[in-house]
Amino acid sequence: MHIEVYNAKLHNLKNITTTIPKQQFIVVTGVSGSGKSSFIFDTLHHEGQRIYLEALGIAHDVLHYDSFDMIQGLSPTIAVQQRTVSNLNPRSVVGSVTRILNLLAIIYAQEGQRAGKEASPYQLDEFVPGLFMFNSPHGSCPACGGRGSVVEVNVEKILPSERETIERWHQFAYQFPNAKKEEKEYVYKRLDNFTKHFQLSADTPFADLPREAKETFLHYRPKRTQSKGHLIFYGVSVVIEEKLKKINVQQIPDLQTTRPCTRCQGFRLGPKALSITIENKHIGQLSQMNVGDLAAFLRHYQTARPHTPFIAHLLGEILRKLDCLETVGLSYLNLYREIPTLSGGETQRLHIMSHLSAKVDSIIYIFDEPTAGLHEKEKEKIIESFHRLKQQGNTVIVVEHDESVIKHADYIIDFGPLAGQLGGTIVYQGSFPGFLHSRNSITAQYLREKKHPRKEYACGVDASAAKLSIRNARTNNLKNIDVDIPLHAIVGISGLSGSGKSSLVIDTLIPKLQSSFKAKAGKQKPLVEEEEEHDDDFAHAQADAKLSGAENIDGCIVVTQKLARRHENSCVATFLGVWDHIRHIFSMQEEAIALQFTRSSFSFNSTGSCPVCNGNGHIKRWLGQLTFSDPCPSCRGKRFKQEVMQVRYKERTISDILEMSISEAHEFFQDHAKISKMLGTIEELGMGYILIGQSLTTLSGGEAQRLKLARELGKSSKGSYLYILDEPTVGLSYYDTEKLLVILGKLIASGHSVLLIEHDPYVLSYCDYLIELGPGAGHKGGEIIAKGAPAEIKKLAGSMIAPFLE
Incomplete structure (x- = not known):
């Protein structure tokens, strides 16, 4: 029972011939860019997919024919990767993805009772399951359309100060959104009508208007048929709202506010659905319970009354799915949690849950860093789930860097020794004890020694140091906590998944810093945040806390794992x-000047693109939900028109540049300071193996984050900035993590501050100061359970991370 691979040679793989045991729990590790993904995902998974489709009578080449000589022993292969583009539809929630909401809707349609009526099920044919589903026209709340919240335009946020004159207010309304002078006579006439009607002066401050005049000045709209002598005037809010209908309000910051829907109280459903209950709870209330509480409620309901065999089966199915969610560490979620708000690790664990509950055998499962975003204590359950899949007769292959996962593997395959052209070989295959003694494996060396880089700065944190102070934080599950974040140090925020880390940093600290900087700087923007990261299509939590100390920093740079607006034609070089x-550079070459080429001639998204594939380099074809790509027959994957390829710089075409790695391009453009500096920063972060023309959709969350960090570092921000990183070690081996720590240390030495949301004990042990939230997840978390230097935390009995610190 083996998979046999002969001469795998895709990307940087160096003719790998190997045998891999089946029905085992196998961990594939190695430094970033060493060839793990090329071998596991791009070779094994794609060939397994091709064989399966061929067996169904759907023959199609889903892989390059020359990527290997032969593979034998493959079964149908399922891959769950983090690098797939996230589902950004806010209507997609945990309950709909797992189909638990659908099953609950059927139960309510069959066994629900009208509120207030004792044990009297309504007529079965009176309602349909769609009545209890917010994505159904039968069930959605008519006020918010099933969103649970409404987005409003808050005109008050942009109006002048109340001490300004009504003339200034009126002028502002007609000049909005562009401050051009309004010359039309009727504008002045309307204000004149208003002042005469109320016997006021145009230079009266708005604040001094009588109540009736103030209401008219803001909201008055004359009727279409006005008799002579009536007021002809339009309220300033009316004028602005009419203009807003013609422009994109998302382009105007702070104009939109999100509030819970008052009609459905955030439950997303219409009044009819909310009047039907089981055990005195309507389906909206169940959907807002966390997974653990919902399971307890349904277990009670399962035994509290008799059910038809069909309903009993549905209850069993729901409970099995809820148990699987708990197994993969997602017990703190509720069914209404929107998928776009989940991290890459959480999304992947949702996929794992669906496979656990499927109970099939003879499948090859491939997982990409499934423990990303998990606390050390939570990893045990997910490792157990892999062994359970194996015991069902499946083969589980996990691409992972985490020590606890590597330790529990039946079999280890280590790629290396380094990245890019210095990788592409298997340096170890076998058991964990043998792996620890491997002299060729960099990963094994780090597991043996766990060395940290030396700090180039004084790393003590004392009470007199500058800090950011958060007081009475109550955002989401935070329990009215006070937190001091030392500056000019590396500070780690740790805790179980769902303990409140993101609520504290992403939903409280960042919005409060934004508000503080805007108030201080007016139109200037010292807060260098990735604004494109925020998807305006779903509600963000309102920060409920007080912040002081923002004056101690000049700005804040937020680096998350998400790359907004990722699409195939967006590449590393453009980002x-x-x-x-x-x-x-290419447009300045002699051949380019002779051909009258401009910069746009050398863009695969503009005039230089191949007319057949529009600069994609391939032609896409669809088969149901599967997508296949064939190289473009015209440009043969080069992406450009033939005449563009005639222009060369140092004997290389523009297409050749796209195929260079960061390291190659860094050397090639070393005499161009701006290019060289940026690419050099990425090399320092251990990402020299990434291709200049690589699509952003192919990057892992960790790679995307380091790319963003490199971009920010390349800007050379002057002053003292706070860098906030959200789980920066996702996708990083110890070798790569050490490089990241060196960069973070340089930031501190340069006068900046670093705040990390992190689980990795290797990184947390390196931090100067730790803040740990807990003790549990969801409503069981939201408290500070430990704070101090790592050496102090190790001595605290109440700390969850203490046993794992080095």
């Missing part, structure tokens, strides 16, 4: 801002 410089 880093070096592509414009490279195209300029």
Whole structure:
């Protein structure tokens, strides 16, 4: 029972011939860019997919024919990766993805009771399951359309100060959104009508208007048929709202506010559905319970009254799914939690849950860093779930860097020794004890020694140090906590999944810093935040806390794992801002000038793109939900028109540049300072193996985050900035993590501050100060259970991370 691979040679793989045991729990590890993904995902998974489709009579080449010589022993292969683009639909929630909401809707349609009526099930044919589903036209709340919240335009946020004159207010309304002078005579006439009607002066401050005049000035709209002598005037809010209908309000910051829907109280459903209960709870209340509480409620309901065999089966199915959610560490979620708000690790664990509950055998499962975003104490359950899948007769292959997962593997495959051209070979295969003694494996060396880089700065944190102080934080599950975050140090925020880390940092600290900087700087924007990261299509928590100490920093740079607006034609070079410089270099070559080429001639998204594939380099074909790509027959994957390829710089075409790694390009453009500096920063972060033209959709969460960090570092921010990183070690081996720590240390030495949301004990042990939230998840968390230097935390009995610190 083996998988046999002969001469795998895709990307940087160096003709790998190997045998992999089946029905085992196998961990594949190695430094980033060593060839793990090329071998596991791009070779094994794609070939397993091709064989399965061929067996169904759907023959299609889903892989390059020359990527290997032969593979034998493959079964149908399912891959669950983090690098797939996230589902950004806010209507997609945990309950709909797991289909638990659908099953609950059927139970309510069959066994629900009208509120206040004792044990009197309504007529079965009176309602349909869709009545209890917010995505159904039968069930959604008519006021919010099933969103549970409504987005309103808050005109008051942009109006002038109340001490300004009504003339200034009126002028502002007609000049909005562009401050051009309004010359039309009727504008002045309308204000004149208003002042004469109320016997006021145009220079009266708005604050001094009588109540009736103030209401008219803001909201008055004349009727279409006015008799002579009536007031002809339009309220300033009316004028602005009419203009807002014609523009994109998302382009105007702070204009939109999100509030819970008052009609459905955030339960998303219409009044009819909310009047039907089981055990005195309507389906909206069940959907807002966390997974653990919902399971307890349904277990009670299962035994509290008799059920038809069909309903009993549905209850059993729901409870099995809820148990699987708990197994993969997601017991703190509720069924209404929107999928776009989940991290990459949480999304992947949702997928794992669906496979656990499927109970099939003879499948090859491939998982990409499934423990990302999990606390050390939570990893045990997910490792157990892999062994359970194996015991069902499946093969489980996990691409992972985490020590606890590597330790529990039946079999280890380590790629390396380094990244890119220095990788692509298997340096170890076998058991964990043998792996620890491997002299060729960099991963094994770090597992043996756990060395940290030396700090180039004084790392003590004392009470007199500058800090950010958060007081009475109550956002989400935070329990009115006070937190001091030392500056000019590396501070780690740790705790179980759902303990309140993101609520404290992402939902409280960042919005409060934004407000503080805006108040201080007016139109200037010292807060360098990734604004495109925020998806305006779903509600964000309102920060409920007080912040002081923002004056101690000049700005804040937020680096998350998400890359907004990822699409296939967005590549690493364009994201880093070096592509414009490279195209300029090509446009200045003699051949380009002779052909009258401009910068846009060297863009695969503009005039230089291949007309057949529009610069994609491939032609897409769809088969149901599967997508296949074939190289473009015209440009043969080069992406550009033939005449563009005639222009060369140092004997390389523009297409050749796209195929260079960061390391190659860094050397190639070393005489161009702007390009060289940016690419050099990425090399320092251990990402020299990534290709200049690599699509952003192919990057893992960790790679995306380091790319963003490199871009920010390349800007050379002057002053004292706070860098906030959300789980920066996702996707990083110890070798790569050490490089990241060196960069973070340089930031502190340069006068900046670093705040990390992190689980990795290796990183937390390196921090100067730790703040730990807990003790549990959801309503069981939200408290500070430990704070101090790692050495102090290790001595605290109440700390969850203490036993794992080094």
